[in-house]
Amino acid sequence: MKKLMVFGVSLINLMLIFLFFSLVSAVRINEIELNPEGTDSGNEWIELYSEQNIDLNGWKLVNNDNKVINLSQNFNGYLIINFSGQWLDNSNESLKLFNDLSLVDSTPKLEDNYNNEKTWQYCSGDWTFIASTKNSANSCSSQSQSQTPTQNNSQNNTPNTQQEAKISLEADWDEESIINGEEFEIEVKAFNLKDESHNLRIWVEFKDNGTIISDRYDNENDEWKSGTYYVDNFFDREGNKTKGIKLRIRDSYKNFKGDAALKAKLESEDYLLEKDIEILEKETTEEEQKQDDTAKTNSTILSTTSSIKQTDNIIRLVNTKRLQEQNNTKEENKVLYESSGEKVKKYAIYALNVILIVIIILLIKKKV
Numbered sequence: 001m002k003k004l005m006v007f008g009v010s011l012i013n014l015m016l017i018f019l020f021f022s023l024v025s026a027v028r029i030n031e032i033e034l035n036p037e038g039t040d041s042g043n044e045w046i047e048l049y050s051e052q053n054i055d056l057n058g059w060k061l062v063n064n065d066n067k068v069i070n071l072s073q074n075f076n077g078y079l080i081i082n083f084s085g086q087w088l089d090n091s092n093e094s095l096k097l098f099n100d101l102s103l104v105d106s107t108p109k110l111e112d113n114y115n116n117e118k119t120w121q122y123c124s125g126d127w128t129f130i131a132s133t134k135n136s137a138n139s140c141s142s143q144s145q146s147q148t149p150t151q152n153n154s155q156n157n158t159p160n161t162q163q164e165a166k167i168s169l170e171a172d173w174d175e176e177s178i179i180n181g182e183e184f185e186i187e188v189k190a191f192n193l194k195d196e197s198h199n200l201r202i203w204v205e206f207k208d209n210g211t212i213i214s215d216r217y218d219n220e221n222d223e224w225k226s227g228t229y230y231v232d233n234f235f236d237r238e239g240n241k242t243k244g245i246k247l248r249i250r251d252s253y254k255n256f257k258g259d260a261a262l263k264a265k266l267e268s269e270d271y272l273l274e275k276d277i278e279i280l281e282k283e284t285t286e287e288e289q290k291q292d293d294t295a296k297t298n299s300t301i302l303s304t305t306s307s308i309k310q311t312d313n314i315i316r317l318v319n320t321k322r323l324q325e326q327n328n329t330k331e332e333n334k335v336l337y338e339s340s341g342e343k344v345k346k347y348a349i350y351a352l353n354v355i356l357i358v359i360i361i362l363l364i365k366k367k368v
Contacts, residue, residue, distance in 0.1 A: 026052045028105045029097055030078070030279045031138060034088045034112035035168060039274050041086040046095065047124075047134065048079040059104075062096045063088060078135050085276040089190060090170050091240070113191035113240070115166040148363070167192050169264050169273040171202075180249045180257060181282040187235075188264060190241045199267040200234035202245060203227025204277060207261045213253040218244035224248070230267050247280060357364040 030049035046061065055078075067087065080130060090112055097105040108127060110120050119132045123140035131174040133139050170189040186202065204227065206215035215224045216231065227247075235241045249256065262277040281298045 024275045026050050027054055027097070028122060028288045029095055030122050031105070031133065032088070032093075032095065032110065033134075034093055034110060034120065035090045035115050037116050037271065040088075040090075040170070041275050042082075042084055042087065044083050044088045045134070046081045046088075047082065048075070048097070050076060050079075052313055053078060058100050060098050064092060064099065064363070065089070067314065073240050080135055088170060089172075113168060115168040128348060156183070167194070167266065167269050169266065170265060171273060171275055173277070175278065176280070176364065178277060179280045183246050183256060185244045185246050186262065187242060187244050190235050190266070193235055193238050193241060195238040196236075196268075197233040198235040199232050200228040200245075200264060201230045201262040201267065202262070204249065204260050204262055204279070206344065207259060207276075213249055213256065214247050214364070215250055217248075230323075235266075 006024070027048060031047035032041075033045045034113045036043040050073065052096065053074065053076040057074075059071040061069040061081070061149065069081065069083075071081070079087070092109050092111065094109050095107045096103060107120075110127065112129070117132050119134070119283050120127050120129055120134065121138040123138055123139070128140065130139050147224045168191045170191070172187045172189070173184065183327065188200065188202065190198070202216060203212050205212050212227045214227045216227055216229075217223075218231070220232075231245065234245070244333055257279050258278050260279050262273075262275045264273040
């Protein structure tokens with residue numbers, strides 16, 4: 001009896017394990033749009049497929065850069081997951097689907113340089129690059145006209161169709177390095193370049209009005225230039241190229257932080273790269289804060305001193321005016337030259353007074 005109970009419990013456990021794995025295996029990454037026609041940002045998507053109703057709460061998708069998208073949908077059949085910004089790379093991209101910590105499905109390294117309506121699709125254990133079948137069954141019957149991830153680079157650079165591969169741009173950066181007040185580097189990737197030199201323009205702008213707020217560094221002339229100018233011969237020759245360039249936010253926008261748009265364009269092409277970029281605020285150290293406080297204090301002192309000097313100058317101006325008036329009065333009363341006649345007139349009155357005094361004294365003595 002005891003052996004029978006143990007057997008029954010084991011059978012139930014096996015059934016539960018089988019049920020769990022059958023549920024898991026029913027969900028797969030089914031189709032991926034790495035490089036949609038036009039701008040990648042907001043137009044990339046991933047399609048999941050399940051033959052059963054699945055609750056994705058606690059599930060997540062992880063890309064090759066270890067960026068995570070958490071899932072919470074409940075679906076059966078096809079589920080399209082759209083991205084508000086750019087989340088997938090055009091080359092060396094791979095995806096993993098997790099249920100909590102358990103890996104449910106993954107893809108090989110995929111590449112899409114064609115900027116068209118073709119997508120990578122799961123077909124009987126392999127992946128093929130064919131015309132998009134978004135939200136419907138994959139066109140696995142057209143594998144003969146597709147590419148597979150195992151093809152080499154030379155094959156990937158030459159489409160099997162008559163359509164010429166279009167030039168496209170991508171950009172990567174360290175999100176924590178995009179700080180206002182500091183230089184930061186953007187890694188620009190170009191695909192399917194023609195055999196010629198290519199001038200590049202790259203800039204950061206406000207998302208709401210398109211105002212350019214960045215400068216880019218000119219290595220050739222060792223100077224910073226506005227983002228409105230092209231960098232001459234940034235890419236040369238054909239093929240796929242990757243090159244870094246330094247940018248910074250202009251001093252006139254030193255207080256800006258938050259979401260902005262990074263844009264890049266080749267002068268010979270209409271294609272424009274646009275990606276969301278977050279500008280971080282520069283952290284002020286304790287020493288920098290002290291220096292800033294000292295500068296503000298000195299500025300206040302200089303301002304006060306200047307005000308005092310201005311007031312003192314006004315007082316001096318008033319005193320000088322009064323002094324000048326006094327000097328003018330003295331100058332008016334001062335006699336610079338007297339003639340002999342004027343001197344006789346001036347001293348005659350004194351002589352007359354002396355004579356009168358003498359006469360008065362003689363008269364007084366006579367009476368006595």
